[in-house]
Every structure is written in structure tokens, then in C-alpha cells.
Amino acid sequence: MNLRETLEKHRAEKSSAFIPFIMAGDPDLEATAQIIEKMQAAGADALELGVPFSEPVADGVTVQRAAERALARGTTLKQVIAMVKTLRGKGVTMPICLFSYLNPVYKMGYDAFVTEAVAAGVNGALLVDLPPEEATDYLSVAKEKGLETVFLCSPTTTAERLKLIDESSTGFVYYVSREGVTGAQDSLPQSLAEKLDKLREMLSNPVAVGFGISTPAHVAQLRGRADGIVVGSVLVRLMEEDPKTAAGAVIERIEQLTGKAA
């Protein structure tokens, strides 16, 4: 199943795909691969795989520092794509969406990026600082080669732009839950579930929600109200706290978040 099918299946079941985010290369690609291999059994339905970038303007400190650690290890976009290929060979079947800033992709070239990503088994990509208004060239390549596209929308997105975002997305639309950068928070915006209901009615794509979703209670609160739920910073923070035990801790946390924990 690709990203869209996975989220649509969850919508049909009135549930939500659980989508963890981790930063590739933090603390190194080997550790990232080990965690991804165990994720599916822990309850992950799809993966958002962060590609580190030197200027992560949409990210809070937790993900910023993860990107710095990954870059300090020399992690590159090409290596991340190669890792996905290896993981596919090892039987990882859940759909994978790369979460990257535009410049590493632009530098590699849209054609080379899309071709190599698709060949490696990457299903889709979200390019954080590429709004659909600037995406004409990228979209035509992605469409031609079959890479699913994911675009962001947020509480301040106008109806007119929402339409453009929906038309440009083929995987899902990613709703940023709040006006702010990535990062864990204590409580979710009050009107979030209603907002998601409205979005799912308006858009032709499935809708995933992220930014600030960090506890099992948050996940339970949104289950069935979004087609996908992305949890990132709270997992990334475990990598920072103790890289040695992080792999186990991340899997354990995913189990807690998805309700699979004993």
C-alpha cells in the first residue's frame, strides 16, 4: 500500500494511521535503520523520515538539534534514499514519506531525486519550504515518475490556497495543528478535532495531522478524526536523551502511543 491507500484504509475503518517521524542519521544511519525495522511491529502504519538540513526554519529546537547531529555525521539525502532501499530489501513494507527542506532536493535535481527515491522504494515526499505555488516543475516530475506528493496546510491557510494544496497533493495533505514550529506541547488546540472534520469534508485527499502531538492521550483524542497522526519531537527527544538506549526507548514509546504496550 502506498501513503494514500494506507490513510484511506484507516479512514474507511474510522481509525487513524499512526505515522512516527524520526530524523535520518541521528545519531547515525545504522541506528535509524534499526529503529525503522522494528517500528511496524510496534504499531507504525507509515513513516515520516526526516532528511537533515542546515536551516530548518519550520522546526523547533528538538528537531533542529537532531538535524545538527545527523549532519555532523555527514548524513546526506542520497544516503537516506540508499537506506530506504536496504530496508525494503529487509522486508520493511510500510509506506515511507521523506520529510525534507527543498534545497538538498533542488541541488540533487528534481529528476534525479524523484527517480532514485521511487527506485529505492520511497513512496512520497513532503518538501517543507516548497509551497505548491513554487512547485510546478517538481510536480510534473513527481507525477510522471509516481512519487506521491504531500503539502502542508495550517490554521491560517485561506480557502483559495487550500484548494491549490489539495490539487497538488497526491499522497495526503498534512495539517499543521498550530501556528508555530515543530515541538511537543502539553495540550492540543481546543478546536483541532472540529477543524479536521471540516478539512476532511473539504479535501479530496486524506488528511494527516502533526506538530505538537506528543502523548497517548493526544493520539487517542484524535483517533478517527484524522486519517493519519504524525508524532515526531517526542520520539526525537529520546534520541537526544541517551543515544545508547534510544532505539529501544523509541519503539517502547511508539507502542505506548499506539496502545500496543502491554
Next chain:
Amino acid sequence: MTNNPPLKNESLPDAHGYFGDFGGRFVPDTLMAPLLELEKAYDELYGRPEFWREYESLLKHFIGRETPLQHAARLSAHLGGAKIYLKREDLAHTGAHKINNAIGQILLARHMGKTRIIAETGAGQHGVATATAAAAFGMRCVVYMGAEDMARQAPNVYRMRLLGAEVVAVNNGSRTLKDAVSEAMRDWVGNIADTHYLLGSALGPHPYPRMVRDFQAIIGREARAQVMEAEGRLPDSIVACVGGGSNAIGIFSGFVDDENIKLIGVEAGGRQIAPGEHAARFAGGSPGIFQGMKTFILQDENGQAEPTHSVSAGLDYTGVGPEHAYLHALRRAEYTHVNDDEAVAAFHLLSRMEGIIPALESSHAVAHACKIAKGLGEKHLMIVNLSGRGDKDIGIIQKYEEEKA
């Protein structure tokens, strides 16, 4: 470059924020709403004569414009070539051209009903200008500054605080200007209802490159009228330093349509043109997408920003303003660089020859003028944009020379 129409300064950028192939608006969705609001507000005000009258009144009574165009007689004689004029932006209130833009944008912020101003700063000149404008209009002000820059520009940190601004140290990345820009963007995303991001150079996502150029175009308009009055003719060349490039685009805009006037932008050559050792984007960079714009940036083969170095904090930046990338592609302007040593030597030379202590940023323009003046002959008329004063740099110069000694 394929997509560059003939230059018509006023008509660019196009409706999508492009100068030829460069510019645009590459931001996360959360920044689209405030940028569209800003664009709409600026478009509204742009057509209102009363807005520009208030702006010009503040330029005169608050900033002290017009700034002089001074014949640098001793420097010209010493170099033995071109007749050099200095456009004295160092004499603008707060000591640099940055205040022209800060005043323009604060009027815009007031028009939009914003009460909180945020800014990034490198050398601290834009931070001081923003803190000044915010104080004069009774607005709250937060300035983001790289921790390394705070250390090397301590007097400006103190000035900002005196003016009532909160200065926030940025400890991410290289702890310089680019990191301060990212941090200001993050603040803005979370506070768009009451906050205006007063970006300090002609860079970033549309509409900033256009707006900042328009607010700095006063430099070029004045210089053009002044040189006509002094010499009865237009100059042969204009020399300005280029970090983000707002002082340069401001003065260039007054002359860009006269194709025979040579426009020269001077970037920071740092220690040498090698990765991490300089900030000369046209010498060591390539097109990329960075902090909201498509432009020339210093990046590695994987598209990560490369570290930069310059003795001048204000030029120590990864990307150049997109209109400069356009002028470069058209070959309408020439971009070159001078190194740290040459800039410091020019700093001393101008201080002693003319009694003017230039900012280290502006010293790069002076240094290039010194290099080429002799070869140009006495009939050549040159304007060097002296974008700021150098009092803030005295500590750096001392340290630099102690390390060299």
C-alpha cells in the same frame, strides 16, 4: 540564465516575486499567510502619496536626510586616479543606511495594526535601527542575534538594550546572521497576529527583496541628484559592499537604467576563497533555495549551507539578495570581493585620509575602490557607498591586529 527579461527596475519583481530566475517565496505554509498579508498591505501603501510623504518627512526630520555626497579629495589624490565621491550613509541617524528601511517598515507595521516588532541582526546595525524605529513608534521589539555576533559587536547589543529592545542570543548552527534569520522566522510563525518581522536586507521571501529595495532606493535617488549638482554629469561607476545587499541595491537602483554606468558589488573575500573561509557568493556559490528565496548561496555538494567567514559580521551571510543574482546573471552589475586584510587596510586608510571611520562592511567597498582607482584615470567619476560608520568595529580591529601581530 534563460528567464531574464530586459531590465526595468520599477517593474521587477514580477507578480510572483521573481527577478528573472531568482527570488520567489519558498516558505512553510505557516509563513504564507503573514507574507501574503504583508504583500497586500505594501501594495496598498505603495500607491498612496500620503504614505510616502510621511516616510520622507521622517527621513528628513528623524534620520537627518539627505546624507551628503562628499568629494573624497585627499583619498582621490592619494590613490592618484579616479575622482571619488562618498555617499555618506554613515551620517544617517544610528550610523548606517539600515534606518531607511526600518522607518519604512515600521510605518507599514503600524498600518497593519502590529504592535510587536522582531528583527534579525548581524553586525547589529539593523538591530539598532529597528530598536530605534520601534522606540520612536512605541512598539515592543525583539532582536535575534547570533551568539558569535553578540560577542564581536557588543557595543551594538548595549545600544539595542538602551533603546528598550530585548536582544535574544541565537546559539544554533554557526551562531551568526543566517541563524538569527531562521530564529526570527520561527518567532514570526508563532506570533503572526500582533508581530511584524522587520527583515533588514533585500533578501528572504517575496515581498521583502522588493520592499527593502524600495525603502533603500532613496540612497540612489539622492546620489544621482547630488552628483548632477556637483559635477553636472552622471558618474562612471558605483561601488558598494554586498552582504544581503540592501545598501548596494539602494544605490544601484538610482543608476541601473543607465547602462553605461558601471555597478560594482563587493563581497567579503574573508581569509581566502575556500569553503568556510569567506562569504563571496558569486565567487564560491551556486543557485539554491535558502531562507525563502532562490538565489546564489554558499552550499556544499549536498545542498547544505556552508559555513561563512568575514571579519565583518554584516557581510558574513550565506545567501545574496535575489535582485543581485539577477543583475549578475544579466551582467548588468559586476561582483567582486576583497579579503579581510584589504578591508582592514581600507578602514585605516579612510580614517586617516578623510577623518571618517568606516564600518568594516563599507570598508570592503572602499578597499575595492582603492584597488581600481589608479587604473581608471582622473576623468573617471566614482561613487562609493559608505553604508555605515565604524565605531562599532573598533574592538574587532584591535583584536584582529593583536592576532596578526
